Amino acid sequence: MARRFMALSDVAETLDISASQAYALVRSGELPAIKVGGRGQWRVELDELEKYIQRQYAATRAMVESPQG
Template sequence: MPEPRFLLLSDVAAELNVSDSQVYHMVRRGELPAIKIGGRGQWRVERSALEAYIAAKYTETAEWVARNPLVEPDPED
């Protein structure tokens, strides 16, 4: 069975191992693209948008690590 194209916010939260509330705030801030569907305006995140978000976070993290190297104390000090 193919994976669904659209995910519930709770599915996204499970994928990212964060709370539903965190995902909701990511969506509301525009950090994670999502759509509202149905009469009650339920949020859905397209799987490809989630994958793009994850890839962007890997890039962002790598850039942060490069700018903030872990400096270990010199053992001879």
């Protein structure tokens, strides 16, 4: 069975950003996540991470293609 969720540390590693930057993405709502367990650890669904990445590609593409980009 494939993994469905990732810890924020894994998200940070995947995106090559710091753990605090990954947490900021979650807190801002840019990257949907859930809290699980008694300690309230954040988990990001793999599909949501992929959607976030695709949105970033689209935003970057739009910026590059714009006359002011």
